[in-house]
Amino acid sequence: MCYIAILENYSLFCSGIKSVLEEAGECKIVYEAKTITDFMNKLKVEKPDVIIFDIIHCLDDGISTIKKIRRKTSKTPILLVLSTDYSDFFEEYISLGVNGFVFNDASREKLIKAIKAVKNGDDHFPPRVWQLLKKYLRTKKVVASYEDKRMLTNREITILKLFCKGYTYKEIGVKLNISPRTVETHKKNIQTKINARSTAEMIEFAYQNKLH
Known part of the structure; x- marks a missing residue:
């Protein structure tokens, strides 16, 4: 209940x-x-x-x-x-x-x-949220540079793309055969590397750097 x-x-x-x-x-x-x-x-x-x-x-x-x-x-x-x-x-x-x-x-x-x-x-x-957010974010400035983008590992980029598509921690975990907690750890690492304070800023970074 x-x-x-x-x-x-x-x-x-x-x-x-x-x-x-x-x-x-x-x-x-x-x-x-x-x-x-x-x-x-x-x-x-x-x-x-x-x-x-x-x-x-x-x-x-x-x-x-x-x-x-x-x-x-x-x-x-x-x-x-x-x-x-x-x-x-x-x-x-x-x-x-x-x-x-x-x-x-x-x-x-x-x-x-x-x-x-x-x-x-x-x-x-x-998914509709990210579609609408994408339109909004595209009107804003780039929040991170290409050098920041290169700091991400292939796994982190994959997880970032899945967040852009609206997947939850659990859904990403199932898709990549890892635990939701591991997904959360990857997300925290991504946010630290690109200096994103929230999921929204992380998604903004992805769209501005064509990682979606």
Whole structure:
């Protein structure tokens, strides 16, 4: 059983998520809140496995709210519900420690899959996220030089390419016959070598250096 906390100021939407999760029988809603203040107070008492935060019905882009949640809990996975209209913020959401995105038109199966992924310690970013992020990143400056690129091993480049395609730690591990923990180690090494602070910056490096 996965215990879920929902931050959502649009009651109808929240009811929809609740019914979907309860019908699936694999998740339990421990609490829901309409305001960040109420949510933070409840977070002091209940410790959910996953936090679902609806960005679409948020009064702003959600950046300040995510920062507040992360100051309180750095480990509880955050799953954002959003639309393609927020693609300019994808990089910042990821850099703030968001663990996954679910688009508002996703099926019940995709929502459940995303919840399971982040609960198990994987990131969940659909391929569409990287497609939209790629368009955004291509308008920015190159973040690393060719000399930096040559520092990566063949295995690291392979793993970097798979992250660009939206694969999770587990999926990359299966594909390369290595453990998810080994994949995580490779990712940390890649980020250290190219001086990337987040997954988004790592993906940006890949696209700017034609390693995707």
